[in-house]
Amino acid sequence: xxxxxxxxxxxxxxxxxVLRQRNLIKMxxxxxIAEHAVLLFFILVGYRLNGRAPILSxxxxxxxxxxxxxxxxxxxxxxxxxxxxxxxxxxAMRLYGKYGTYDIAKIRELRG
Amino acid sequence: xxxxxxxxxSVIVKTVTRLTAWLIMLxxxxxxxxxxxxxxxxxxxxxxxxxxxxxxxxxxxxxMVLKKLSEGLVEVFESTGAxxxxxxxxxxxxxxxxxxxxxxxGEPFHLFSAGTIxxxxxxxxxxxxxxxxxxxxxxxxxxxxxxQG
Amino acid sequence: xxxxxxxxxxxxVVPLAAAFVxxxxxxxxxxxxxxxxxxxxxxxxxxxxxxxxFVRINTTLVYHVGGWKPPIGxxxxxxxxxxxxxxxxxxVAFAIAVxxxxxxxxxxxxxxxxxxxxxxxxxxxxxxxxxxLFNLFVFLEIAAxxxxxxxxxxxxxxxxxxxxxxxxxxxxxxxxxxxxxVFLYSVTSTLNMADMSLMLAGQRDHNLxxxxxxxxxxxxxxxxxxxxFHAWLPDAHPSAPAPISAMxxxxxxxxxxxxxxxxxxxxxxxxxxxxSAILMFLGTLSMVVGVLLAMGQRDLKRLLAxxxxxxxxxxxxxxxxxxPLGIVGGVFHLFNHSVSxxxxxxxxxxxxxxxxxxxxxVLGGLREKMPITGATSFLASxxxxxxxxxxxxxxxxxxxxxxxxxxYLGYALWAVIVSVLTLALFVTVFKDVxxxxxxxxxxxxxxxxxxxxxxxxxxxxxxxxxxxxxxPDVKEAFLRPATAIFLEGTHYAQVILGDI
Amino acid sequence: xxxxxxxxxxxxxxxxVALEVKDLLSSVVALGAVGLGLCLTFLVLKAPDVAIxxxxxxxxxxxxxxxxxxxxxxxxxxxGGWAFPxxxxxxxxxxxxxxxxxxxxxxxxxxxxxxxxxxxxxxQGLKQTGATNLVTSVILDFRAFDTxxxxxxxxxxxxxxxxxxxxxxxxxxxxxxxxxxx
Numbered sequence: 001x002x003x004x005x006x007x008x009x010x011x012x013x014x015x016x017x018v019l020r021q022r023n024l025i026k027m028x029x030x031x032x033i034a035e036h037a038v039l040l041f042f043i044l045v046g047y048r049l050n051g052r053a054p055i056l057s058x059x060x061x062x063x064x065x066x067x068x069x070x071x072x073x074x075x076x077x078x079x080x081x082x083x084x085x086x087x088x089x090x091x092a093m094r095l096y097g098k099y100g101t102y103d104i105a106k107i108r109e110l111r112g
Numbered sequence: 113x114x115x116x117x118x119x120x121x122s123v124i125v126k127t128v129t130r131l132t133a134w135l136i137m138l139x140x141x142x143x144x145x146x147x148x149x150x151x152x153x154x155x156x157x158x159x160x161x162x163x164x165x166x167x168x169x170x171x172x173x174x175x176m177v178l179k180k181l182s183e184g185l186v187e188v189f190e191s192t193g194a195x196x197x198x199x200x201x202x203x204x205x206x207x208x209x210x211x212x213x214x215x216x217x218g219e220p221f222h223l224f225s226a227g228t229i230x231x232x233x234x235x236x237x238x239x240x241x242x243x244x245x246x247x248x249x250x251x252x253x254x255x256x257x258x259x260q261g
Numbered sequence: 262x263x264x265x266x267x268x269x270x271x272x273x274v275v276p277l278a279a280a281f282v283x284x285x286x287x288x289x290x291x292x293x294x295x296x297x298x299x300x301x302x303x304x305x306x307x308x309x310x311x312x313x314x315f316v317r318i319n320t321t322l323v324y325h326v327g328g329w330k331p332p333i334g335x336x337x338x339x340x341x342x343x344x345x346x347x348x349x350x351x352x353v354a355f356a357i358a359v360x361x362x363x364x365x366x367x368x369x370x371x372x373x374x375x376x377x378x379x380x381x382x383x384x385x386x387x388x389x390x391x392x393x394l395f396n397l398f399v400f401l402e403i404a405a406x407x408x409x410x411x412x413x414x415x416x417x418x419x420x421x422x423x424x425x426x427x428x429x430x431x432x433x434x435x436x437x438x439x440x441x442x443v444f445l446y447s448v449t450s451t452l453n454m455a456d457m458s459l460m461l462a463g464q465r466d467h468n469l470x471x472x473x474x475x476x477x478x479x480x481x482x483x484x485x486x487x488x489x490f491h492a493w494l495p496d497a498h499p500s501a502p503a504p505i506s507a508m509x510x511x512x513x514x515x516x517x518x519x520x521x522x523x524x525x526x527x528x529x530x531x532x533x534x535x536x537s538a539i540l541m542f543l544g545t546l547s548m549v550v551g552v553l554l555a556m557g558q559r560d561l562k563r564l565l566a567x568x569x570x571x572x573x574x575x576x577x578x579x580x581x582x583x584x585p586l587g588i589v590g591g592v593f594h595l596f597n598h599s600v601s602x603x604x605x606x607x608x609x610x611x612x613x614x615x616x617x618x619x620x621x622x623v624l625g626g627l628r629e630k631m632p633i634t635g636a637t638s639f640l641a642s643x644x645x646x647x648x649x650x651x652x653x654x655x656x657x658x659x660x661x662x663x664x665x666x667x668x669y670l671g672y673a674l675w676a677v678i679v680s681v682l683t684l685a686l687f688v689t690v691f692k693d694v695x696x697x698x699x700x701x702x703x704x705x706x707x708x709x710x711x712x713x714x715x716x717x718x719x720x721x722x723x724x725x726x727x728x729x730x731x732x733p734d735v736k737e738a739f740l741r742p743a744t745a746i747f748l749e750g751t752h753y754a755q756v757i758l759g760d761i
Numbered sequence: 762x763x764x765x766x767x768x769x770x771x772x773x774x775x776x777x778v779a780l781e782v783k784d785l786l787s788s789v790v791a792l793g794a795v796g797l798g799l800c801l802t803f804l805v806l807k808a809p810d811v812a813i814x815x816x817x818x819x820x821x822x823x824x825x826x827x828x829x830x831x832x833x834x835x836x837x838x839x840x841g842g843w844a845f846p847x848x849x850x851x852x853x854x855x856x857x858x859x860x861x862x863x864x865x866x867x868x869x870x871x872x873x874x875x876x877x878x879x880x881x882x883x884x885q886g887l888k889q890t891g892a893t894n895l896v897t898s899v900i901l902d903f904r905a906f907d908t909x910x911x912x913x914x915x916x917x918x919x920x921x922x923x924x925x926x927x928x929x930x931x932x933x934x935x936x937x938x939x940x941x942x943x
Contacts, residue, residue: 001865003762006769008861011440012854013773017780018433019850024425025785025830029792031432032822033776036799038440039815040769043806045447046879049872053807054895055151056887065895067879068886070446071808072899073395076911077439078811079155079240080402082818083918084432086247086825087409090922091425093251093829098418102785107422143813148892151809153900159817166824187923191285194916198278201909209328210270211905213890226891229901232908239912243919244821250926251828277913284920326906332878335906368931373924380917387910399910406914410921416930424925447868450875460877469867472860 011037046070154233158240193239276383287372336392341742423496434483441476455757485518499562503610511603544577590659626699652727
């Protein structure tokens with residue numbers, strides 16, 4: 001219960017970063033942090049108290065394993081996040097090339 | 113800071129890199145091949161292999177690595193990896209279903225077991241390695257000083 | 262499992278394979294990428310038309326990927342609404358691929374463009390046939406990532422900026438969706454949508470489900486550009502190359518936003534009166550705000566982008582009503598808007614291609630120089646504005662009648678007002694661009710190349726005759742199965758799992 | 762479970778530092794600490810596959826981020842004067858927490874997942890797929906289609922990066938009629 005709340009705090013910090021920061025790199029950092037929180041939450045949901053990693057061993061049968069499904073999905077989500085982050089960084093670097101700054105206040109020319 | 117200075121970092125770094133880069137790569141391949149019996153797998157292994165190349169780039173400078181491994185070649189690897197994975201999935205349709213694991217499951221805990229899983233992992237690692245390396249090279253080659261216009 | 266279900270994976274596999282092959286060898290052979298893209302989209306259109314035959318009798322086809330039965334493995338589902346969306350998406354995609362063969366001559370790296378286009382298409386098809394929540398998320402990300410890159414394809418400064426804004430907001434939306442999926446997984450311990458719907462049966466009024474609804478509303482609302490979350494759209498859609506603008510405005514926001522939202526809310530979480538009220542309110546708000554903001558624009562494509570926000574509002578109003586007539590109207594409007602808004606974006610691309618500008622104050626008198634573009638643009642404008650013989654009129658009429666029947670007179674009134682405003686808007690636009698004295702600057706303007714004309718004519722004919730979809734026979738085959746999915750609601754679960 | 766709390770609190774502190782410190786390079790390094798904390802947390806939670814992947818992915822993204830921030834004369838990040846976004850940001854966080862407190866009693870208790878579908882993976886995974894690493898059996902057999910999607914996302918991202926870094930997106934216009942009047 002408490003641990004879930006702390007994860008939500010981490011998510012909130014990340015979203016706060018995206019909304020609050022006026023620097024492109026910091027916005028990307030905010031997204032990465034929020035994503036970390038979601039991934040952590042997913043693993044927490046599948047955790048079993050005193051569980052074992054879901055890898056069988058040749059000698060002894062293991063009964064108390066954690067849920068393997070969230071782990072598989074989180075693996076997928078990590079790689080998706082990496083792809084998105086790389087694209088965001090490439091865009092930010094190109095914008096730096098055009099404007100010479102990462103500061104949003106100096107970049108935003110377009111009207112909302 | 114003379115012009116004759118070779119690209120990359122100092123001799124110490126280069127020597128250490130020459131020793132470690134291959135170890136890192138071998139470790140990555142090991143992780144890929146044992147993905148179905150131990151933790152790791154195609155993604156982690158692919159990223160580790162990509163990191164070994166990035167390690168070389170960081171130490172030796174981009175020219176030396178790109179001479180051996182051009183960007184076009186990397187793209188070919190990437191597409192091939194993706195196509196092989198899709199091909200494995202499509203071969204499953206011959207056994208009845210898309211993505212059917214059509215090879216026998218084999219003996220557990222052995223390298224050659226679990227049907228198509230190790231093959232898929234090899235294809236994925238090829239794709240992940242090439243994709244990430246392409247991203248890194250693109251971002252390194254990008255001139256990030258202020259452009260004209 | 263039904264034998265004809267073996268059709269389903271090809272909707273994803275064909276464009277994926279084409280994209281991979283394209284990036285492998287497309288750069289080396291001149292003309293291959295364009296040909297490959299046209300062939301792929303054409304075969305997909307054929308496949309989706311074949312698929313309409315299977316759902317005629319209200320059957321649902323389920324494909325078990327890997328041969329694992331659904332709660333264990335991933336299911337792909339083909340039902341009425343799926344087929345409807347597949348036809349819409351692949352139709353527009355085919356027209357756009359043909360158009361792009363000429364238009365993209367102005368850009369560099371055509372092979373890359375077509376690869377990204379095909380990846381985006383496979384992402385959308387994957388979202389549409391997904392029967393599994395996480396699978397839906399993954400394919401949504403494919404489409405989204407490809408679209409971020411495509412918006413920045415011109416790599417000018419405003420394009421990069423719009424793409425960055427779009428990518429940041431889109432990624433945050435995806436995070437909300439992922440968080441919602443995690444919550445749903447933790448209470449149901451499954452990811453299959455049908456199974457999840459059954460598991461949620463007893464707990465639809467829990468606080469948690471409310472929170473999940475809000476998360477999904479924010480996430481998919483960001484993708485669909487509902488009004489409080491619309492800030493990225495007026496930048497992103499005009500910045501892309503014209504075929505991509507048409508794709509984004511025509512089908513992407515509807516697939517990733519409207520379709521996914523409807524599928525999850527109607528078939529998984531369950532449709533509640535509160536949700537209906539929220540959807541109708543947000544839809545009407547989008548409708549009004551979109552058209553008002555469109556009024557003041559000088560940039561042709563930006564104006565069209567604002568108008569998209571407004572028209573998606575109609576779709577949400579119709580679907581949010583929840584009555585059979587409203588849903589038919591909403592779904593039908595989705596089709597009409599896809600066709601005519603893509604066409605308008607293609608027209609704006611043609612104008613920009615010929616004149617080099619899209620500033621309404623500068624353009625004028627192009628009708629005689631560009632007869633095809635002018636005529637198709639006229640048809641599309643009339644369809645969007647809701648003039649009687651065109652499809653847009655019938656769908657708006659259905660939505661308004663449904664709103665009156667359900668007793669929401671206020672919403673019906675707003676729909677009428679916005680419709681009138683849209684008419685005024687598009688009449689002005691048409692006059693500014695095509696009518697009036699031809700200025701001497703545009704004396705040398707020539708009509709755009711042939712393939713661009715062909716695809717515009719095809720879409721114009723479609724927008725003209727789409728009213729025929731309401732004829733009883735055609736409706737039974739196409740619109741009725743699509744709307745039946747909404748009405749069966751969470752009964753969806755029994756249909757899917759009954760097939761297993 | 763104490764180590765979980767400690768790690769999480771460290772991660773929260775790290776992310777606040779990463780977002781608030783004025784030097785970009787420092788904030789990227791702080792993010793690296795957060796990622797490492799996440800990796801350790803995955804290990805504590807018995808998810809070795811995820812931990813390995815998270816570790817290497819974190820290294821890669823930190824390298825790319827450092828590459829983006831290593832520039833001469835990059836100014837310190839300016840803050841302040843942006844009251845409205847701050848209020849929205851903090852307000853969003855507070856609302857999220859309040860809603861979350863209301864919702865979490867509906868979740869299964871921590872450490873006792875329901876394991877409806879997963880029980881099948883645990884029981885039958887080895888027999889049906891032959892992979893002793895059950896996470897692998899899920900990734901590449903039971904849910905292999907997701908993995909195809911994931912590979913495609915990475916493919917799209919790599920293509921997208923290559924598309925975005927082109928210096929010239931458009932060919933030069935040579936047509937006579939194409940007069941941009943600016």
